[in-house]
Each structure stands twice: as structure tokens, then as C-alpha cells.
Amino acid sequence: MSDTLLDHIYESALIPEKWSGALDGMNRISNSRSNSLFVFSDRFSPRGISTDMTSDLLEAFLQSDAWRMSPSVRWTLDTRPGAFSSVDDVLSEEEAVADAVWAPLAARGFGQRLATVIPLSSGDQVTFVLARMRDQGAYSAGEVAALDGLRPDLHRAMFISARLGLERASAMTETLARLGLAAAVVDPTGKVIGSNALLDSLSIILSPTALGRIAIRDRARNQVFRQGLERIGNRDAPPGGLSIPIPAAPDGSHPPLLIHLLPVRGAAQDIFAGGQALMVVSLLERKAAPLPELLNGLFDLSPAEARLVSELATGMTPRDITVARDVSMATLRSQVRSVLAKTGVSRMADLAQLLAQIPIANVRND
Structure with a gap:
């Protein structure tokens, strides 16, 4: 490719x-x-x-x-x-x-x-x-x-x-405002070039650091964030973006969130003043069980992994899934380990909490 x-x-x-x-x-x-x-x-x-x-x-x-x-x-x-x-x-x-x-x-x-x-x-x-x-x-x-x-x-x-309506946004501030999402443009070091007020209000999960940079307060997820920025800034590294889930705070101080990190490429760098990554934070609200294709897009899951997650979200047990799919428990455990790594959680309980908040609206066009 x-x-x-x-x-x-x-x-x-x-x-x-x-x-x-x-x-x-x-x-x-x-x-x-x-x-x-x-x-x-x-x-x-x-x-x-x-x-x-x-x-x-x-x-x-x-x-x-x-x-x-x-x-x-x-x-x-x-x-x-x-x-x-x-x-x-x-x-x-x-x-x-x-x-x-x-x-x-x-x-x-x-x-x-x-x-x-x-x-x-x-x-x-x-x-x-x-x-x-x-x-x-x-x-x-x-x-x-x-x-x-x-x-x-x-x-x-x-x-x-889709938020931009397939129309060109002519300036950085206009682009961020039209997104209707907490967003910031950052360079490969994490230095903020521009942000909107929605992002500035997320100090509970994000923190400013030296030299105008931004970091995720959760250390493990910040490491993933830093690695994503380094990859985007390194033209010799495999290209692509990144999605980082942030589970809800146990004390209820913030709901589940999802941080998207998108490379800024080509002429878009002129709009975004030379920034190399767009950081967007979206709120996850529970609406229904997630579709496999949505999970694939959010977390880069394989079709089999996305199907597994969707099945677990509907209440199926691992034993139910092995019988329904005619796969071994060893294969299922391997898929679970891969899913946990890709979604950034360490336990099935944390995964269940995350799944419970992934949104999916009625997309029928009757």
C-alpha cells in the first residue's frame, strides 16, 4: 500500500x-x-x-x-x-x-x-x-x-x-470551531499550535507540560500518545492515525472519552500553521451494543476481533462464543489478549465498561 x-x-x-x-x-x-x-x-x-x-x-x-x-x-x-x-x-x-x-x-x-x-x-x-x-x-x-x-x-x-460537510475549511480557528469537538493542533513533540475552548476545559484528563506541550494525565495512555506523535512525525515510520480510549473515572469526574490522533498532511499543513497532528477528543455515550464495523474503525481491530467484542457486548460468554463459532478456547484467549492491547485496557471488566459507552445511533434510512 x-x-x-x-x-x-x-x-x-x-x-x-x-x-x-x-x-x-x-x-x-x-x-x-x-x-x-x-x-x-x-x-x-x-x-x-x-x-x-x-x-x-x-x-x-x-x-x-x-x-x-x-x-x-x-x-x-x-x-x-x-x-x-x-x-x-x-x-x-x-x-x-x-x-x-x-x-x-x-x-x-x-x-x-x-x-x-x-x-x-x-x-x-x-x-x-x-x-x-x-x-x-x-x-x-x-x-x-x-x-x-x-x-x-x-x-x-x-x-x-463528515463534520466539515465535504467542504473546505479556510482557517485553523474556523476548522476547529466547525468540528464542534474538543481539538488541538500539535507538532511531533506535543507542542500545542492551536486549540479550542472545549479542549481547554478537559484539564481533568489532559495537562500542560513544559514548552507549551500537552500530555494525557494517565501515564500508560500518554506513552501511547507520545509514540503516536513520534510515528506521525517520522516519515520513515508506518503511516496512519491512532485512537486512544479513556475509560470513565471511577469517581464519576469524567465520562468515557476517545482521543483521535490524525496526521495533518499536504496542503492541510498550510491551514494548520505547520502542525503535524490533529488531536480530537469525543465523548462516548451509551446508545446500544457497538457494531463490529464501528469497533474496527475505532480501534483497528481485525474482523474476527471486532466480532468477538460485539458478541461479548451482547452478553455472550467465552464458552458460548467457542460453541457458536466452533473455535478453540486457546484461539479465543489469543483474540482477547489482542483486543485488550488494542483498546488500551488490561482487564475484561475495563473492556466491558468501555464497550458499554461506545455510541451507535440509528443509521437506517427508511
């Missing part, structure tokens, strides 16, 4: 008009000819952008309600595939022929489509739909795997980009 593509994705998080370039990069690694990004919400009409070959069809799609009756769109939004999945394999020939959204694409010679949904805690659904020409045949396992490897980074980037 190209490090440049990941940089482009994180640049797009802060300058949403850059998403067209990121979509082109996803086309290249999967040999696709079209890639479209949509944000579906109960709060506003669908929004989206598309690469050149299908950009002329985008306006009609967004301004019409035809998508509500489209079998392919309905399957994608209702199923919410947590990995890039073939849309065409699940539709009957009759459904494909009657699909008003698919008809103009088929007329241009497009064949197989891959779609994935990234659910956001706001209730919005971010959908990526890629397509290739009919004479290219089906996507290979390697091409699908390359796209799936991007999902955690796409999730972090869309967490911010």
Missing part, C-alpha cells in the same frame, strides 16, 4: 475537496475505473463526490430520490458491509435490471462493484462504492484486501471530514 495514499486520505480529512485525489488513489490500488464517496444522514440529503468517469452522474443521483428505491443502494445501507463487498453478487438479475441507479453505469460498460459502509457515531453512514469495467472481470482477493487495509484510516479521516 502506498504511504502517499494514506497521506492523501488524512489530508482529505481536513480539506474535504481533496477526497477526489484520494478516491483516485483507491482506484489505482484496486484497478477500478470509478470510485464514489457518499454521506447518508437522517439530518440532510445525501452528499457525495465521484471520480471523473462517473462525476457527471453524481448530481442526478444526489438530487433525485431514486436511490431510495435502488436495490443496490438499499442493500448497502441496510447490510452495512464492514469490508469491501461485491454488490452485484447479492442482487438478482431482475433487481439489477430494475435498478435505476445502476442502469446508467451498466450502459457505460461497468461491471462489478465493491461497496463498504463506515458508520459514524453521529448516525451518518459513509459509503465508498468502487466499480470496474465489465471486460476487467471480477476483483481479485488481493485487490479487495488492499482496500480493506485502508478502512481504519478511512474511518478516522471521515470522522472529521
Whole structure:
């Protein structure tokens, strides 16, 4: 996977008009000819952008309600595939022929489509739909795997980009204010270049240090934070962002929180005065059991690990899971150890507390 593509994705998080370039990069690694990004919400009409070959069809799609009756769109939004999945394999020939959204694409010679949904805690659904020409045949396992490897980074980037409404923010202070979230721009040493008042109010979990830097009061999580900053600042290190969960305080002084650390790349560095990382703190409120695809995006869990966590959150015991999945207890214990490490907790009790607070809104579009 190209490090440049990941940089482009994180640049797009802060300058949403850059998403067209990121979509082109996803086309290249999967040999696709079209890639479209949509944000579906109960709060506003669908929004989206598309690469050149299908950009002329985008306006009609967004301004019409035809998508509500489209079998392919309905399957994608209702199923919410947590990995890039073939849309065409699940539709009957009759459904494909009657699909008003698919008809103009088929007329241009497009064949197989891959779609994935990234659910956001706001209730919005971010959908990526890629397509290739009919004479290219089906996507290979390697091409699908390359796209799936991007999902955690796409999730972090869309967490911010969806808040900005796929429109460019022209200044650092405007960007932070429009996020509606506690946020700060920091350099690789943790020095704060700019922050908003919401972040300044979180002194119970964050503390100022020497030379204008910021730190997480919890020592273990601050170490993870520092390592994340160092990785973002080191162009030779593996690229990518980071999510750090902060459990609720035992004394009730603060609720569960999640700290997102996103690289600032490309032209976004001009907006953010040379800062290299955007630190965003979001409040976790209990709404329902978390979806596996949301867990995958928040903590970079594998599909099997995300499924395990979701099963535990519904009350299944480890023994129940081994029987239902026909896996050994040793395999399950290995997955549990990996989940604890990725979520930053040391005990199953702490994990249960964290899971109880992860938000998931009603994302149906009936």
C-alpha cells in the first residue's frame, strides 16, 4: 500500500475537496475505473463526490430520490458491509435490471462493484462504492484486501471530514470551531499550535507540560500518545492515525472519552500553521451494543476481533462464543489478549465498561 495514499486520505480529512485525489488513489490500488464517496444522514440529503468517469452522474443521483428505491443502494445501507463487498453478487438479475441507479453505469460498460459502509457515531453512514469495467472481470482477493487495509484510516479521516460537510475549511480557528469537538493542533513533540475552548476545559484528563506541550494525565495512555506523535512525525515510520480510549473515572469526574490522533498532511499543513497532528477528543455515550464495523474503525481491530467484542457486548460468554463459532478456547484467549492491547485496557471488566459507552445511533434510512 502506498504511504502517499494514506497521506492523501488524512489530508482529505481536513480539506474535504481533496477526497477526489484520494478516491483516485483507491482506484489505482484496486484497478477500478470509478470510485464514489457518499454521506447518508437522517439530518440532510445525501452528499457525495465521484471520480471523473462517473462525476457527471453524481448530481442526478444526489438530487433525485431514486436511490431510495435502488436495490443496490438499499442493500448497502441496510447490510452495512464492514469490508469491501461485491454488490452485484447479492442482487438478482431482475433487481439489477430494475435498478435505476445502476442502469446508467451498466450502459457505460461497468461491471462489478465493491461497496463498504463506515458508520459514524453521529448516525451518518459513509459509503465508498468502487466499480470496474465489465471486460476487467471480477476483483481479485488481493485487490479487495488492499482496500480493506485502508478502512481504519478511512474511518478516522471521515470522522472529521463528515463534520466539515465535504467542504473546505479556510482557517485553523474556523476548522476547529466547525468540528464542534474538543481539538488541538500539535507538532511531533506535543507542542500545542492551536486549540479550542472545549479542549481547554478537559484539564481533568489532559495537562500542560513544559514548552507549551500537552500530555494525557494517565501515564500508560500518554506513552501511547507520545509514540503516536513520534510515528506521525517520522516519515520513515508506518503511516496512519491512532485512537486512544479513556475509560470513565471511577469517581464519576469524567465520562468515557476517545482521543483521535490524525496526521495533518499536504496542503492541510498550510491551514494548520505547520502542525503535524490533529488531536480530537469525543465523548462516548451509551446508545446500544457497538457494531463490529464501528469497533474496527475505532480501534483497528481485525474482523474476527471486532466480532468477538460485539458478541461479548451482547452478553455472550467465552464458552458460548467457542460453541457458536466452533473455535478453540486457546484461539479465543489469543483474540482477547489482542483486543485488550488494542483498546488500551488490561482487564475484561475495563473492556466491558468501555464497550458499554461506545455510541451507535440509528443509521437506517427508511
